[in-house]
Amino acid sequence: MSTQTDTVAQAVGVREVATPVMPASRVFYWSVRREFWENRSIYLAPLAVAAVFLIGFLIILVHLPGKMRSLAGVNPADFRAAIVVPYDSAAGLMMVTTIFVSVYYCLETLHSERRDRSILFWKSLPVSDVVTVLAKVIIPLVILPVITSAIAAALHLIMLVLSSVVLLAAGVSPAPLWAQLPWLHMSSLLFYHILTAHALWPAPIYGWLLFVSAWARRAPFLWASLPVAAIGGVEAIAFGTSHFLTFVGRRLIGDVTTTAFIPPQNFPTNPMTHITPGPFLISSGLWVGLLITAAFVFAAIRLRRYREPV
Amino acid sequence: MAVIEAQGLRKTFGTTVALDGIDLRVDEGRIVGLIGPNGAGKTTALNAILGLIPCQGELRVLGRDPWMERDRLMRDACFIADVAVLPRWIRVSQALDYLAGVHPRFDRRKAEGFLSRTTIKRSSKVRELSKGMVTQLHLALVMAIDARLLVLDEPTLGLDILYRKQFYDSLLSDYFDRARTVLVSTHQVDEVRQVLTDLLFINRGRIVLRCSMEEFESRYVELTVRPEQVAVARAFKPIHERQVLGRSILLFDQADRQQLAALGDVRTPSIADLFVAMMSNQGGTAQGVPS
Numbered sequence: 001m002s003t004q005t006d007t008v009a010q011a012v013g014v015r016e017v018a019t020p021v022m023p024a025s026r027v028f029y030w031s032v033r034r035e036f037w038e039n040r041s042i043y044l045a046p047l048a049v050a051a052v053f054l055i056g057f058l059i060i061l062v063h064l065p066g067k068m069r070s071l072a073g074v075n076p077a078d079f080r081a082a083i084v085v086p087y088d089s090a091a092g093l094m095m096v097t098t099i100f101v102s103v104y105y106c107l108e109t110l111h112s113e114r115r116d117r118s119i120l121f122w123k124s125l126p127v128s129d130v131v132t133v134l135a136k137v138i139i140p141l142v143i144l145p146v147i148t149s150a151i152a153a154a155l156h157l158i159m160l161v162l163s164s165v166v167l168l169a170a171g172v173s174p175a176p177l178w179a180q181l182p183w184l185h186m187s188s189l190l191f192y193h194i195l196t197a198h199a200l201w202p203a204p205i206y207g208w209l210l211f212v213s214a215w216a217r218r219a220p221f222l223w224a225s226l227p228v229a230a231i232g233g234v235e236a237i238a239f240g241t242s243h244f245l246t247f248v249g250r251r252l253i254g255d256v257t258t259t260a261f262i263p264p265q266n267f268p269t270n271p272m273t274h275i276t277p278g279p280f281l282i283s284s285g286l287w288v289g290l291l292i293t294a295a296f297v298f299a300a301i302r303l304r305r306y307r308e309p310v
Numbered sequence: 311m312a313v314i315e316a317q318g319l320r321k322t323f324g325t326t327v328a329l330d331g332i333d334l335r336v337d338e339g340r341i342v343g344l345i346g347p348n349g350a351g352k353t354t355a356l357n358a359i360l361g362l363i364p365c366q367g368e369l370r371v372l373g374r375d376p377w378m379e380r381d382r383l384m385r386d387a388c389f390i391a392d393v394a395v396l397p398r399w400i401r402v403s404q405a406l407d408y409l410a411g412v413h414p415r416f417d418r419r420k421a422e423g424f425l426s427r428t429t430i431k432r433s434s435k436v437r438e439l440s441k442g443m444v445t446q447l448h449l450a451l452v453m454a455i456d457a458r459l460l461v462l463d464e465p466t467l468g469l470d471i472l473y474r475k476q477f478y479d480s481l482l483s484d485y486f487d488r489a490r491t492v493l494v495s496t497h498q499v500d501e502v503r504q505v506l507t508d509l510l511f512i513n514r515g516r517i518v519l520r521c522s523m524e525e526f527e528s529r530y531v532e533l534t535v536r537p538e539q540v541a542v543a544r545a546f547k548p549i550h551e552r553q554v555l556g557r558s559i560l561l562f563d564q565a566d567r568q569q570l571a572a573l574g575d576v577r578t579p580s581i582a583d584l585f586v587a588m589m590s591n592q593g594g595t596a597q598g599v600p601s
């Protein structure tokens with residue numbers, strides 16, 4: 001298609017030399033870089049949350065040696081339950097951060113470029129709407145999960161190292177800590193969890209938010225949430241049920257329990273967690289969701305083509 | 311060689327007709343001034359040419375359909391909308407990086423060269439720059455792109471006269487050569503006069519005048535007529551007449567300069583005067599001329 005139109009343009013005689021073309025991968029790479037410049041919250045928000053959490057952790061760290069001594073002799077499962085709380089809290093905070101940043105980002109990104117009129121600048125460059133919107137879709141679906149997982153892993157590592165230092169200083173062996181909180185295993189589980197539960201599973205919600213962001217002239221948050229509330233309200237009045245709101249809520253908080261993994265308790269960093277990527281990858285819930293996402297993204301691409309500054 | 315070719319370009323917004331059948335041909339190497347009152351359809355026409363809005367009619371820009379191939383067209387066309395479209399959060403260095411990353415015809419060293427003549431710091435964000443500096447930055451970015459067509463929509467809006475002059479000076483001296491084509495819309499018509507090769511007047515979505523500057527200078531004559539000669543001068547059928555400080559100033563289309571010179575002072579009108587005359591004549595007979 002591209003070569004065909006290029007040939008046509010040359011046949012018309014407008015250009016003697018063929019226009020140089022940037023490889024699509026390079027244009028895509030710079031389009032994603034651009035998103036980081038504009039939305040620094042993609043990495044600053046999880047970093048800030050991690051930093052604040054670390055301060056809190058330092059405060060409770062003074063009690064660790066005493067706690068370890070009192071736990072001497074208890075069975076491994078109870079020992080783990082007693083020391084895992086801050087690690088689970090850190091992981092949980094990172095998940096919540098992922099959800100908040102994703103929702104905020106999707107709702108803002110295609111609206112803010114029209115609000116500040118910069119859409120005219122972006123459109124004056126040889127970057128298609130497809131590349132632009134896909135570079136935005138990839139942020140909540142791939143980039144943000146990778147970033148928050150990496151920050152969570154780093155946070156866990158710092159916590160383990162600090163704990164070890166404090167324990168060694170107090171003359172207590174940190175070995176049980178490392179044995180019960182296997183860092184690498186925990187980190188891979190967390191990455192798997194964030195990717196499945198907070199990126200792929202809620203993808204249709206992010207797609208919807210991107211679509212509203214491209215469509216709404218103002219107040220994208222209201223346009224995104226009111227239809228959901230309205231459908232929920234109609235359902236409640238007509239049938240006295242709340243299936244729709246429950247469905248949306250489960251997608252949003254990433255409730256993939258029994259689909260993507262089977263946890264012994266509720267938490268994904270537990271090394272006993274049995275991950276089930278196979279059933280997840282062939283589950284209709286995932287693919288129907290991704291199809292809906294694709295439809296919203298396609299609509300957002302079409303819309304951006306017609307959109308002017310608001 | 312036609313860079314822009316339009317036939318029967320039409321665009322409506324609801325019941326408002328923004329473009330009412332525009333026929334247009336802009337050849338390579340021209341600097342065309344698109345001039346019209348507010349709401350005449352200038353921005354709509356430029357947006358259609360750049361593929362930013364769909365419209366009816368035939369339109370080819372650099373041999374392409376702009377609406378279907380906006381991103382490909384932008385490899386060879388550049389656009390400055392007005393001073394406020396550079397994203398406010400972007401740093402100067404980031405803008406350079408990004409353009410170098412996505413634009414095959416962007417010459418980073420050239421842009422750095424233009425910027426070094428200004429006081430713009432590489433680490434500044436656009437929001438920290440003054441309005442004039444933002445325009446300088448945008449112009450530096452655009453002039454570093456080896457484009458075939460440059461479209462400027464009110465590029466100097468809101469700038470003081472020093473910046474405006476500088477803008478058009480660097481456009482002419484650093485950018486323009488015979489292989490490029492520039493289409494510029496502006497209200498400051500007479501400031502761009504020495505820059506332009508062609509004039510295009512647009513009103514109510516229609517083109518009301520198209521002529522080259524040579525044509526403009528030979529065709530239109532302004533006569534400041536001596537009071538006793540007014541009746542004689544009117545016999546030459548002026549297209550417009552106005553009173554300034556008690557004297558009548560008549561504007562003629564294709565009149566004999568020699569004959570008119572006998573009736574008063576003859577000169578080539580300003581573009582603004584011709585523009586006012588054409589706009590107030592939009593009914594047929596010249597306004598202000600007693601019938």
